[in-house]
Amino acid sequence: MAAELKRADRLAAVGELSARMAHEIRNPLAAISGSVQLVALRPWVDEKDERLFSIILRETDRLDGLLRDFLFYAKPNQPTKVALNLHRVIGDLCALLATDPRLEGVGVDNRLPDDLVVQFDKDQCTQVFWNLLVNAAEAITGDGRICVDGALIKANGGLNEVRISIRDNGSGMSQEDVKRVFEPFFTTKKGGTGLGLATVYRIVETNGGRMSINSALGKGTTITLYLPA
Numbered sequence: 001m002a003a004e005l006k007r008a009d010r011l012a013a014v015g016e017l018s019a020r021m022a023h024e025i026r027n028p029l030a031a032i033s034g035s036v037q038l039v040a041l042r043p044w045v046d047e048k049d050e051r052l053f054s055i056i057l058r059e060t061d062r063l064d065g066l067l068r069d070f071l072f073y074a075k076p077n078q079p080t081k082v083a084l085n086l087h088r089v090i091g092d093l094c095a096l097l098a099t100d101p102r103l104e105g106v107g108v109d110n111r112l113p114d115d116l117v118v119q120f121d122k123d124q125c126t127q128v129f130w131n132l133l134v135n136a137a138e139a140i141t142g143d144g145r146i147c148v149d150g151a152l153i154k155a156n157g158g159l160n161e162v163r164i165s166i167r168d169n170g171s172g173m174s175q176e177d178v179k180r181v182f183e184p185f186f187t188t189k190k191g192g193t194g195l196g197l198a199t200v201y202r203i204v205e206t207n208g209g210r211m212s213i214n215s216a217l218g219k220g221t222t223i224t225l226y227l228p229a
């Protein structure tokens with residue numbers, strides 16, 4: 001027990017330290033990006049310079065996104081649990097995703113009963129389902145479907161849970177990849193951070209839930225979440 005606690009303390013300290021570090025890097029990065037944008041407006045800037053400036057801006061943006069994702073992973077906020085209607089959360093996200101180029105040609109079936117309620121942090125809930133829907137959309141090339149299903153599971157004695165599944169008919173994964181998806185920085189995407197599922201896993205855990213993944217190469221992927229009702 002004491003050894004377990006020490007390990008948890010150590011992990012928290014490492015999280016704290018790396019979160020500080022990420023934070024410290026983001027500030028000067030914003031200054032660099034802001035200054036470059038101003039210099040790029042000067043009259044003597046030619047086409048060649050413009051190209052170089054746009055590379056600087058693209059890469060500072062990318063670095064900033066990576067640091068932001070890393071901060072979410074390394075130091076998730078203490079959850080403030082509230083009662084959330086999941087049908088509505090997914091509905092709002094679908095409306096948002098409909099404008100995203102990644103979702104072109106992808107249909108989302110929101111089959112959640114409209115009275116399904118979970119106890120979860122509101123922002124973290126949005127982040128969890130956003131990451132999962134984007135992953136599903138990115139796994140689909142051409143036309144495809146994402147199906148979100150859910151049900152209340154009455155427990156004998158203990159607490160009730162809500163089971164939610166997010167199923168896509170995208171690329172699927174090999175069993176070797178399935179074993180690694182929750183590892184931070186594991187990615188098979190060009191430009192991916194590999195922090196999406198690691199963050200989802202952490203958030204779900206700190207909100208008192210659990211999750212599992214099932215995938216078959218060429219067939220698709222199903223993510224199942226069990227969240228406190």
Ligand code: ADP
Nearest residue numbers: 135136139187188189192193194195196197221
């Ligand atoms: P990223 O999206 O930045 O790569 P994630 O942590 O979100 O990082 O996902 C890690 C990896 O898991 C992805 O690169 C991909 O290989 C795999 N993956 C996640 N979700 C799916 C999915 N729905 N279908 C197929 N592969 C997936």
Ligand code: MG
Nearest residue numbers: 131135196197
């Ligand atoms: Mg992702």
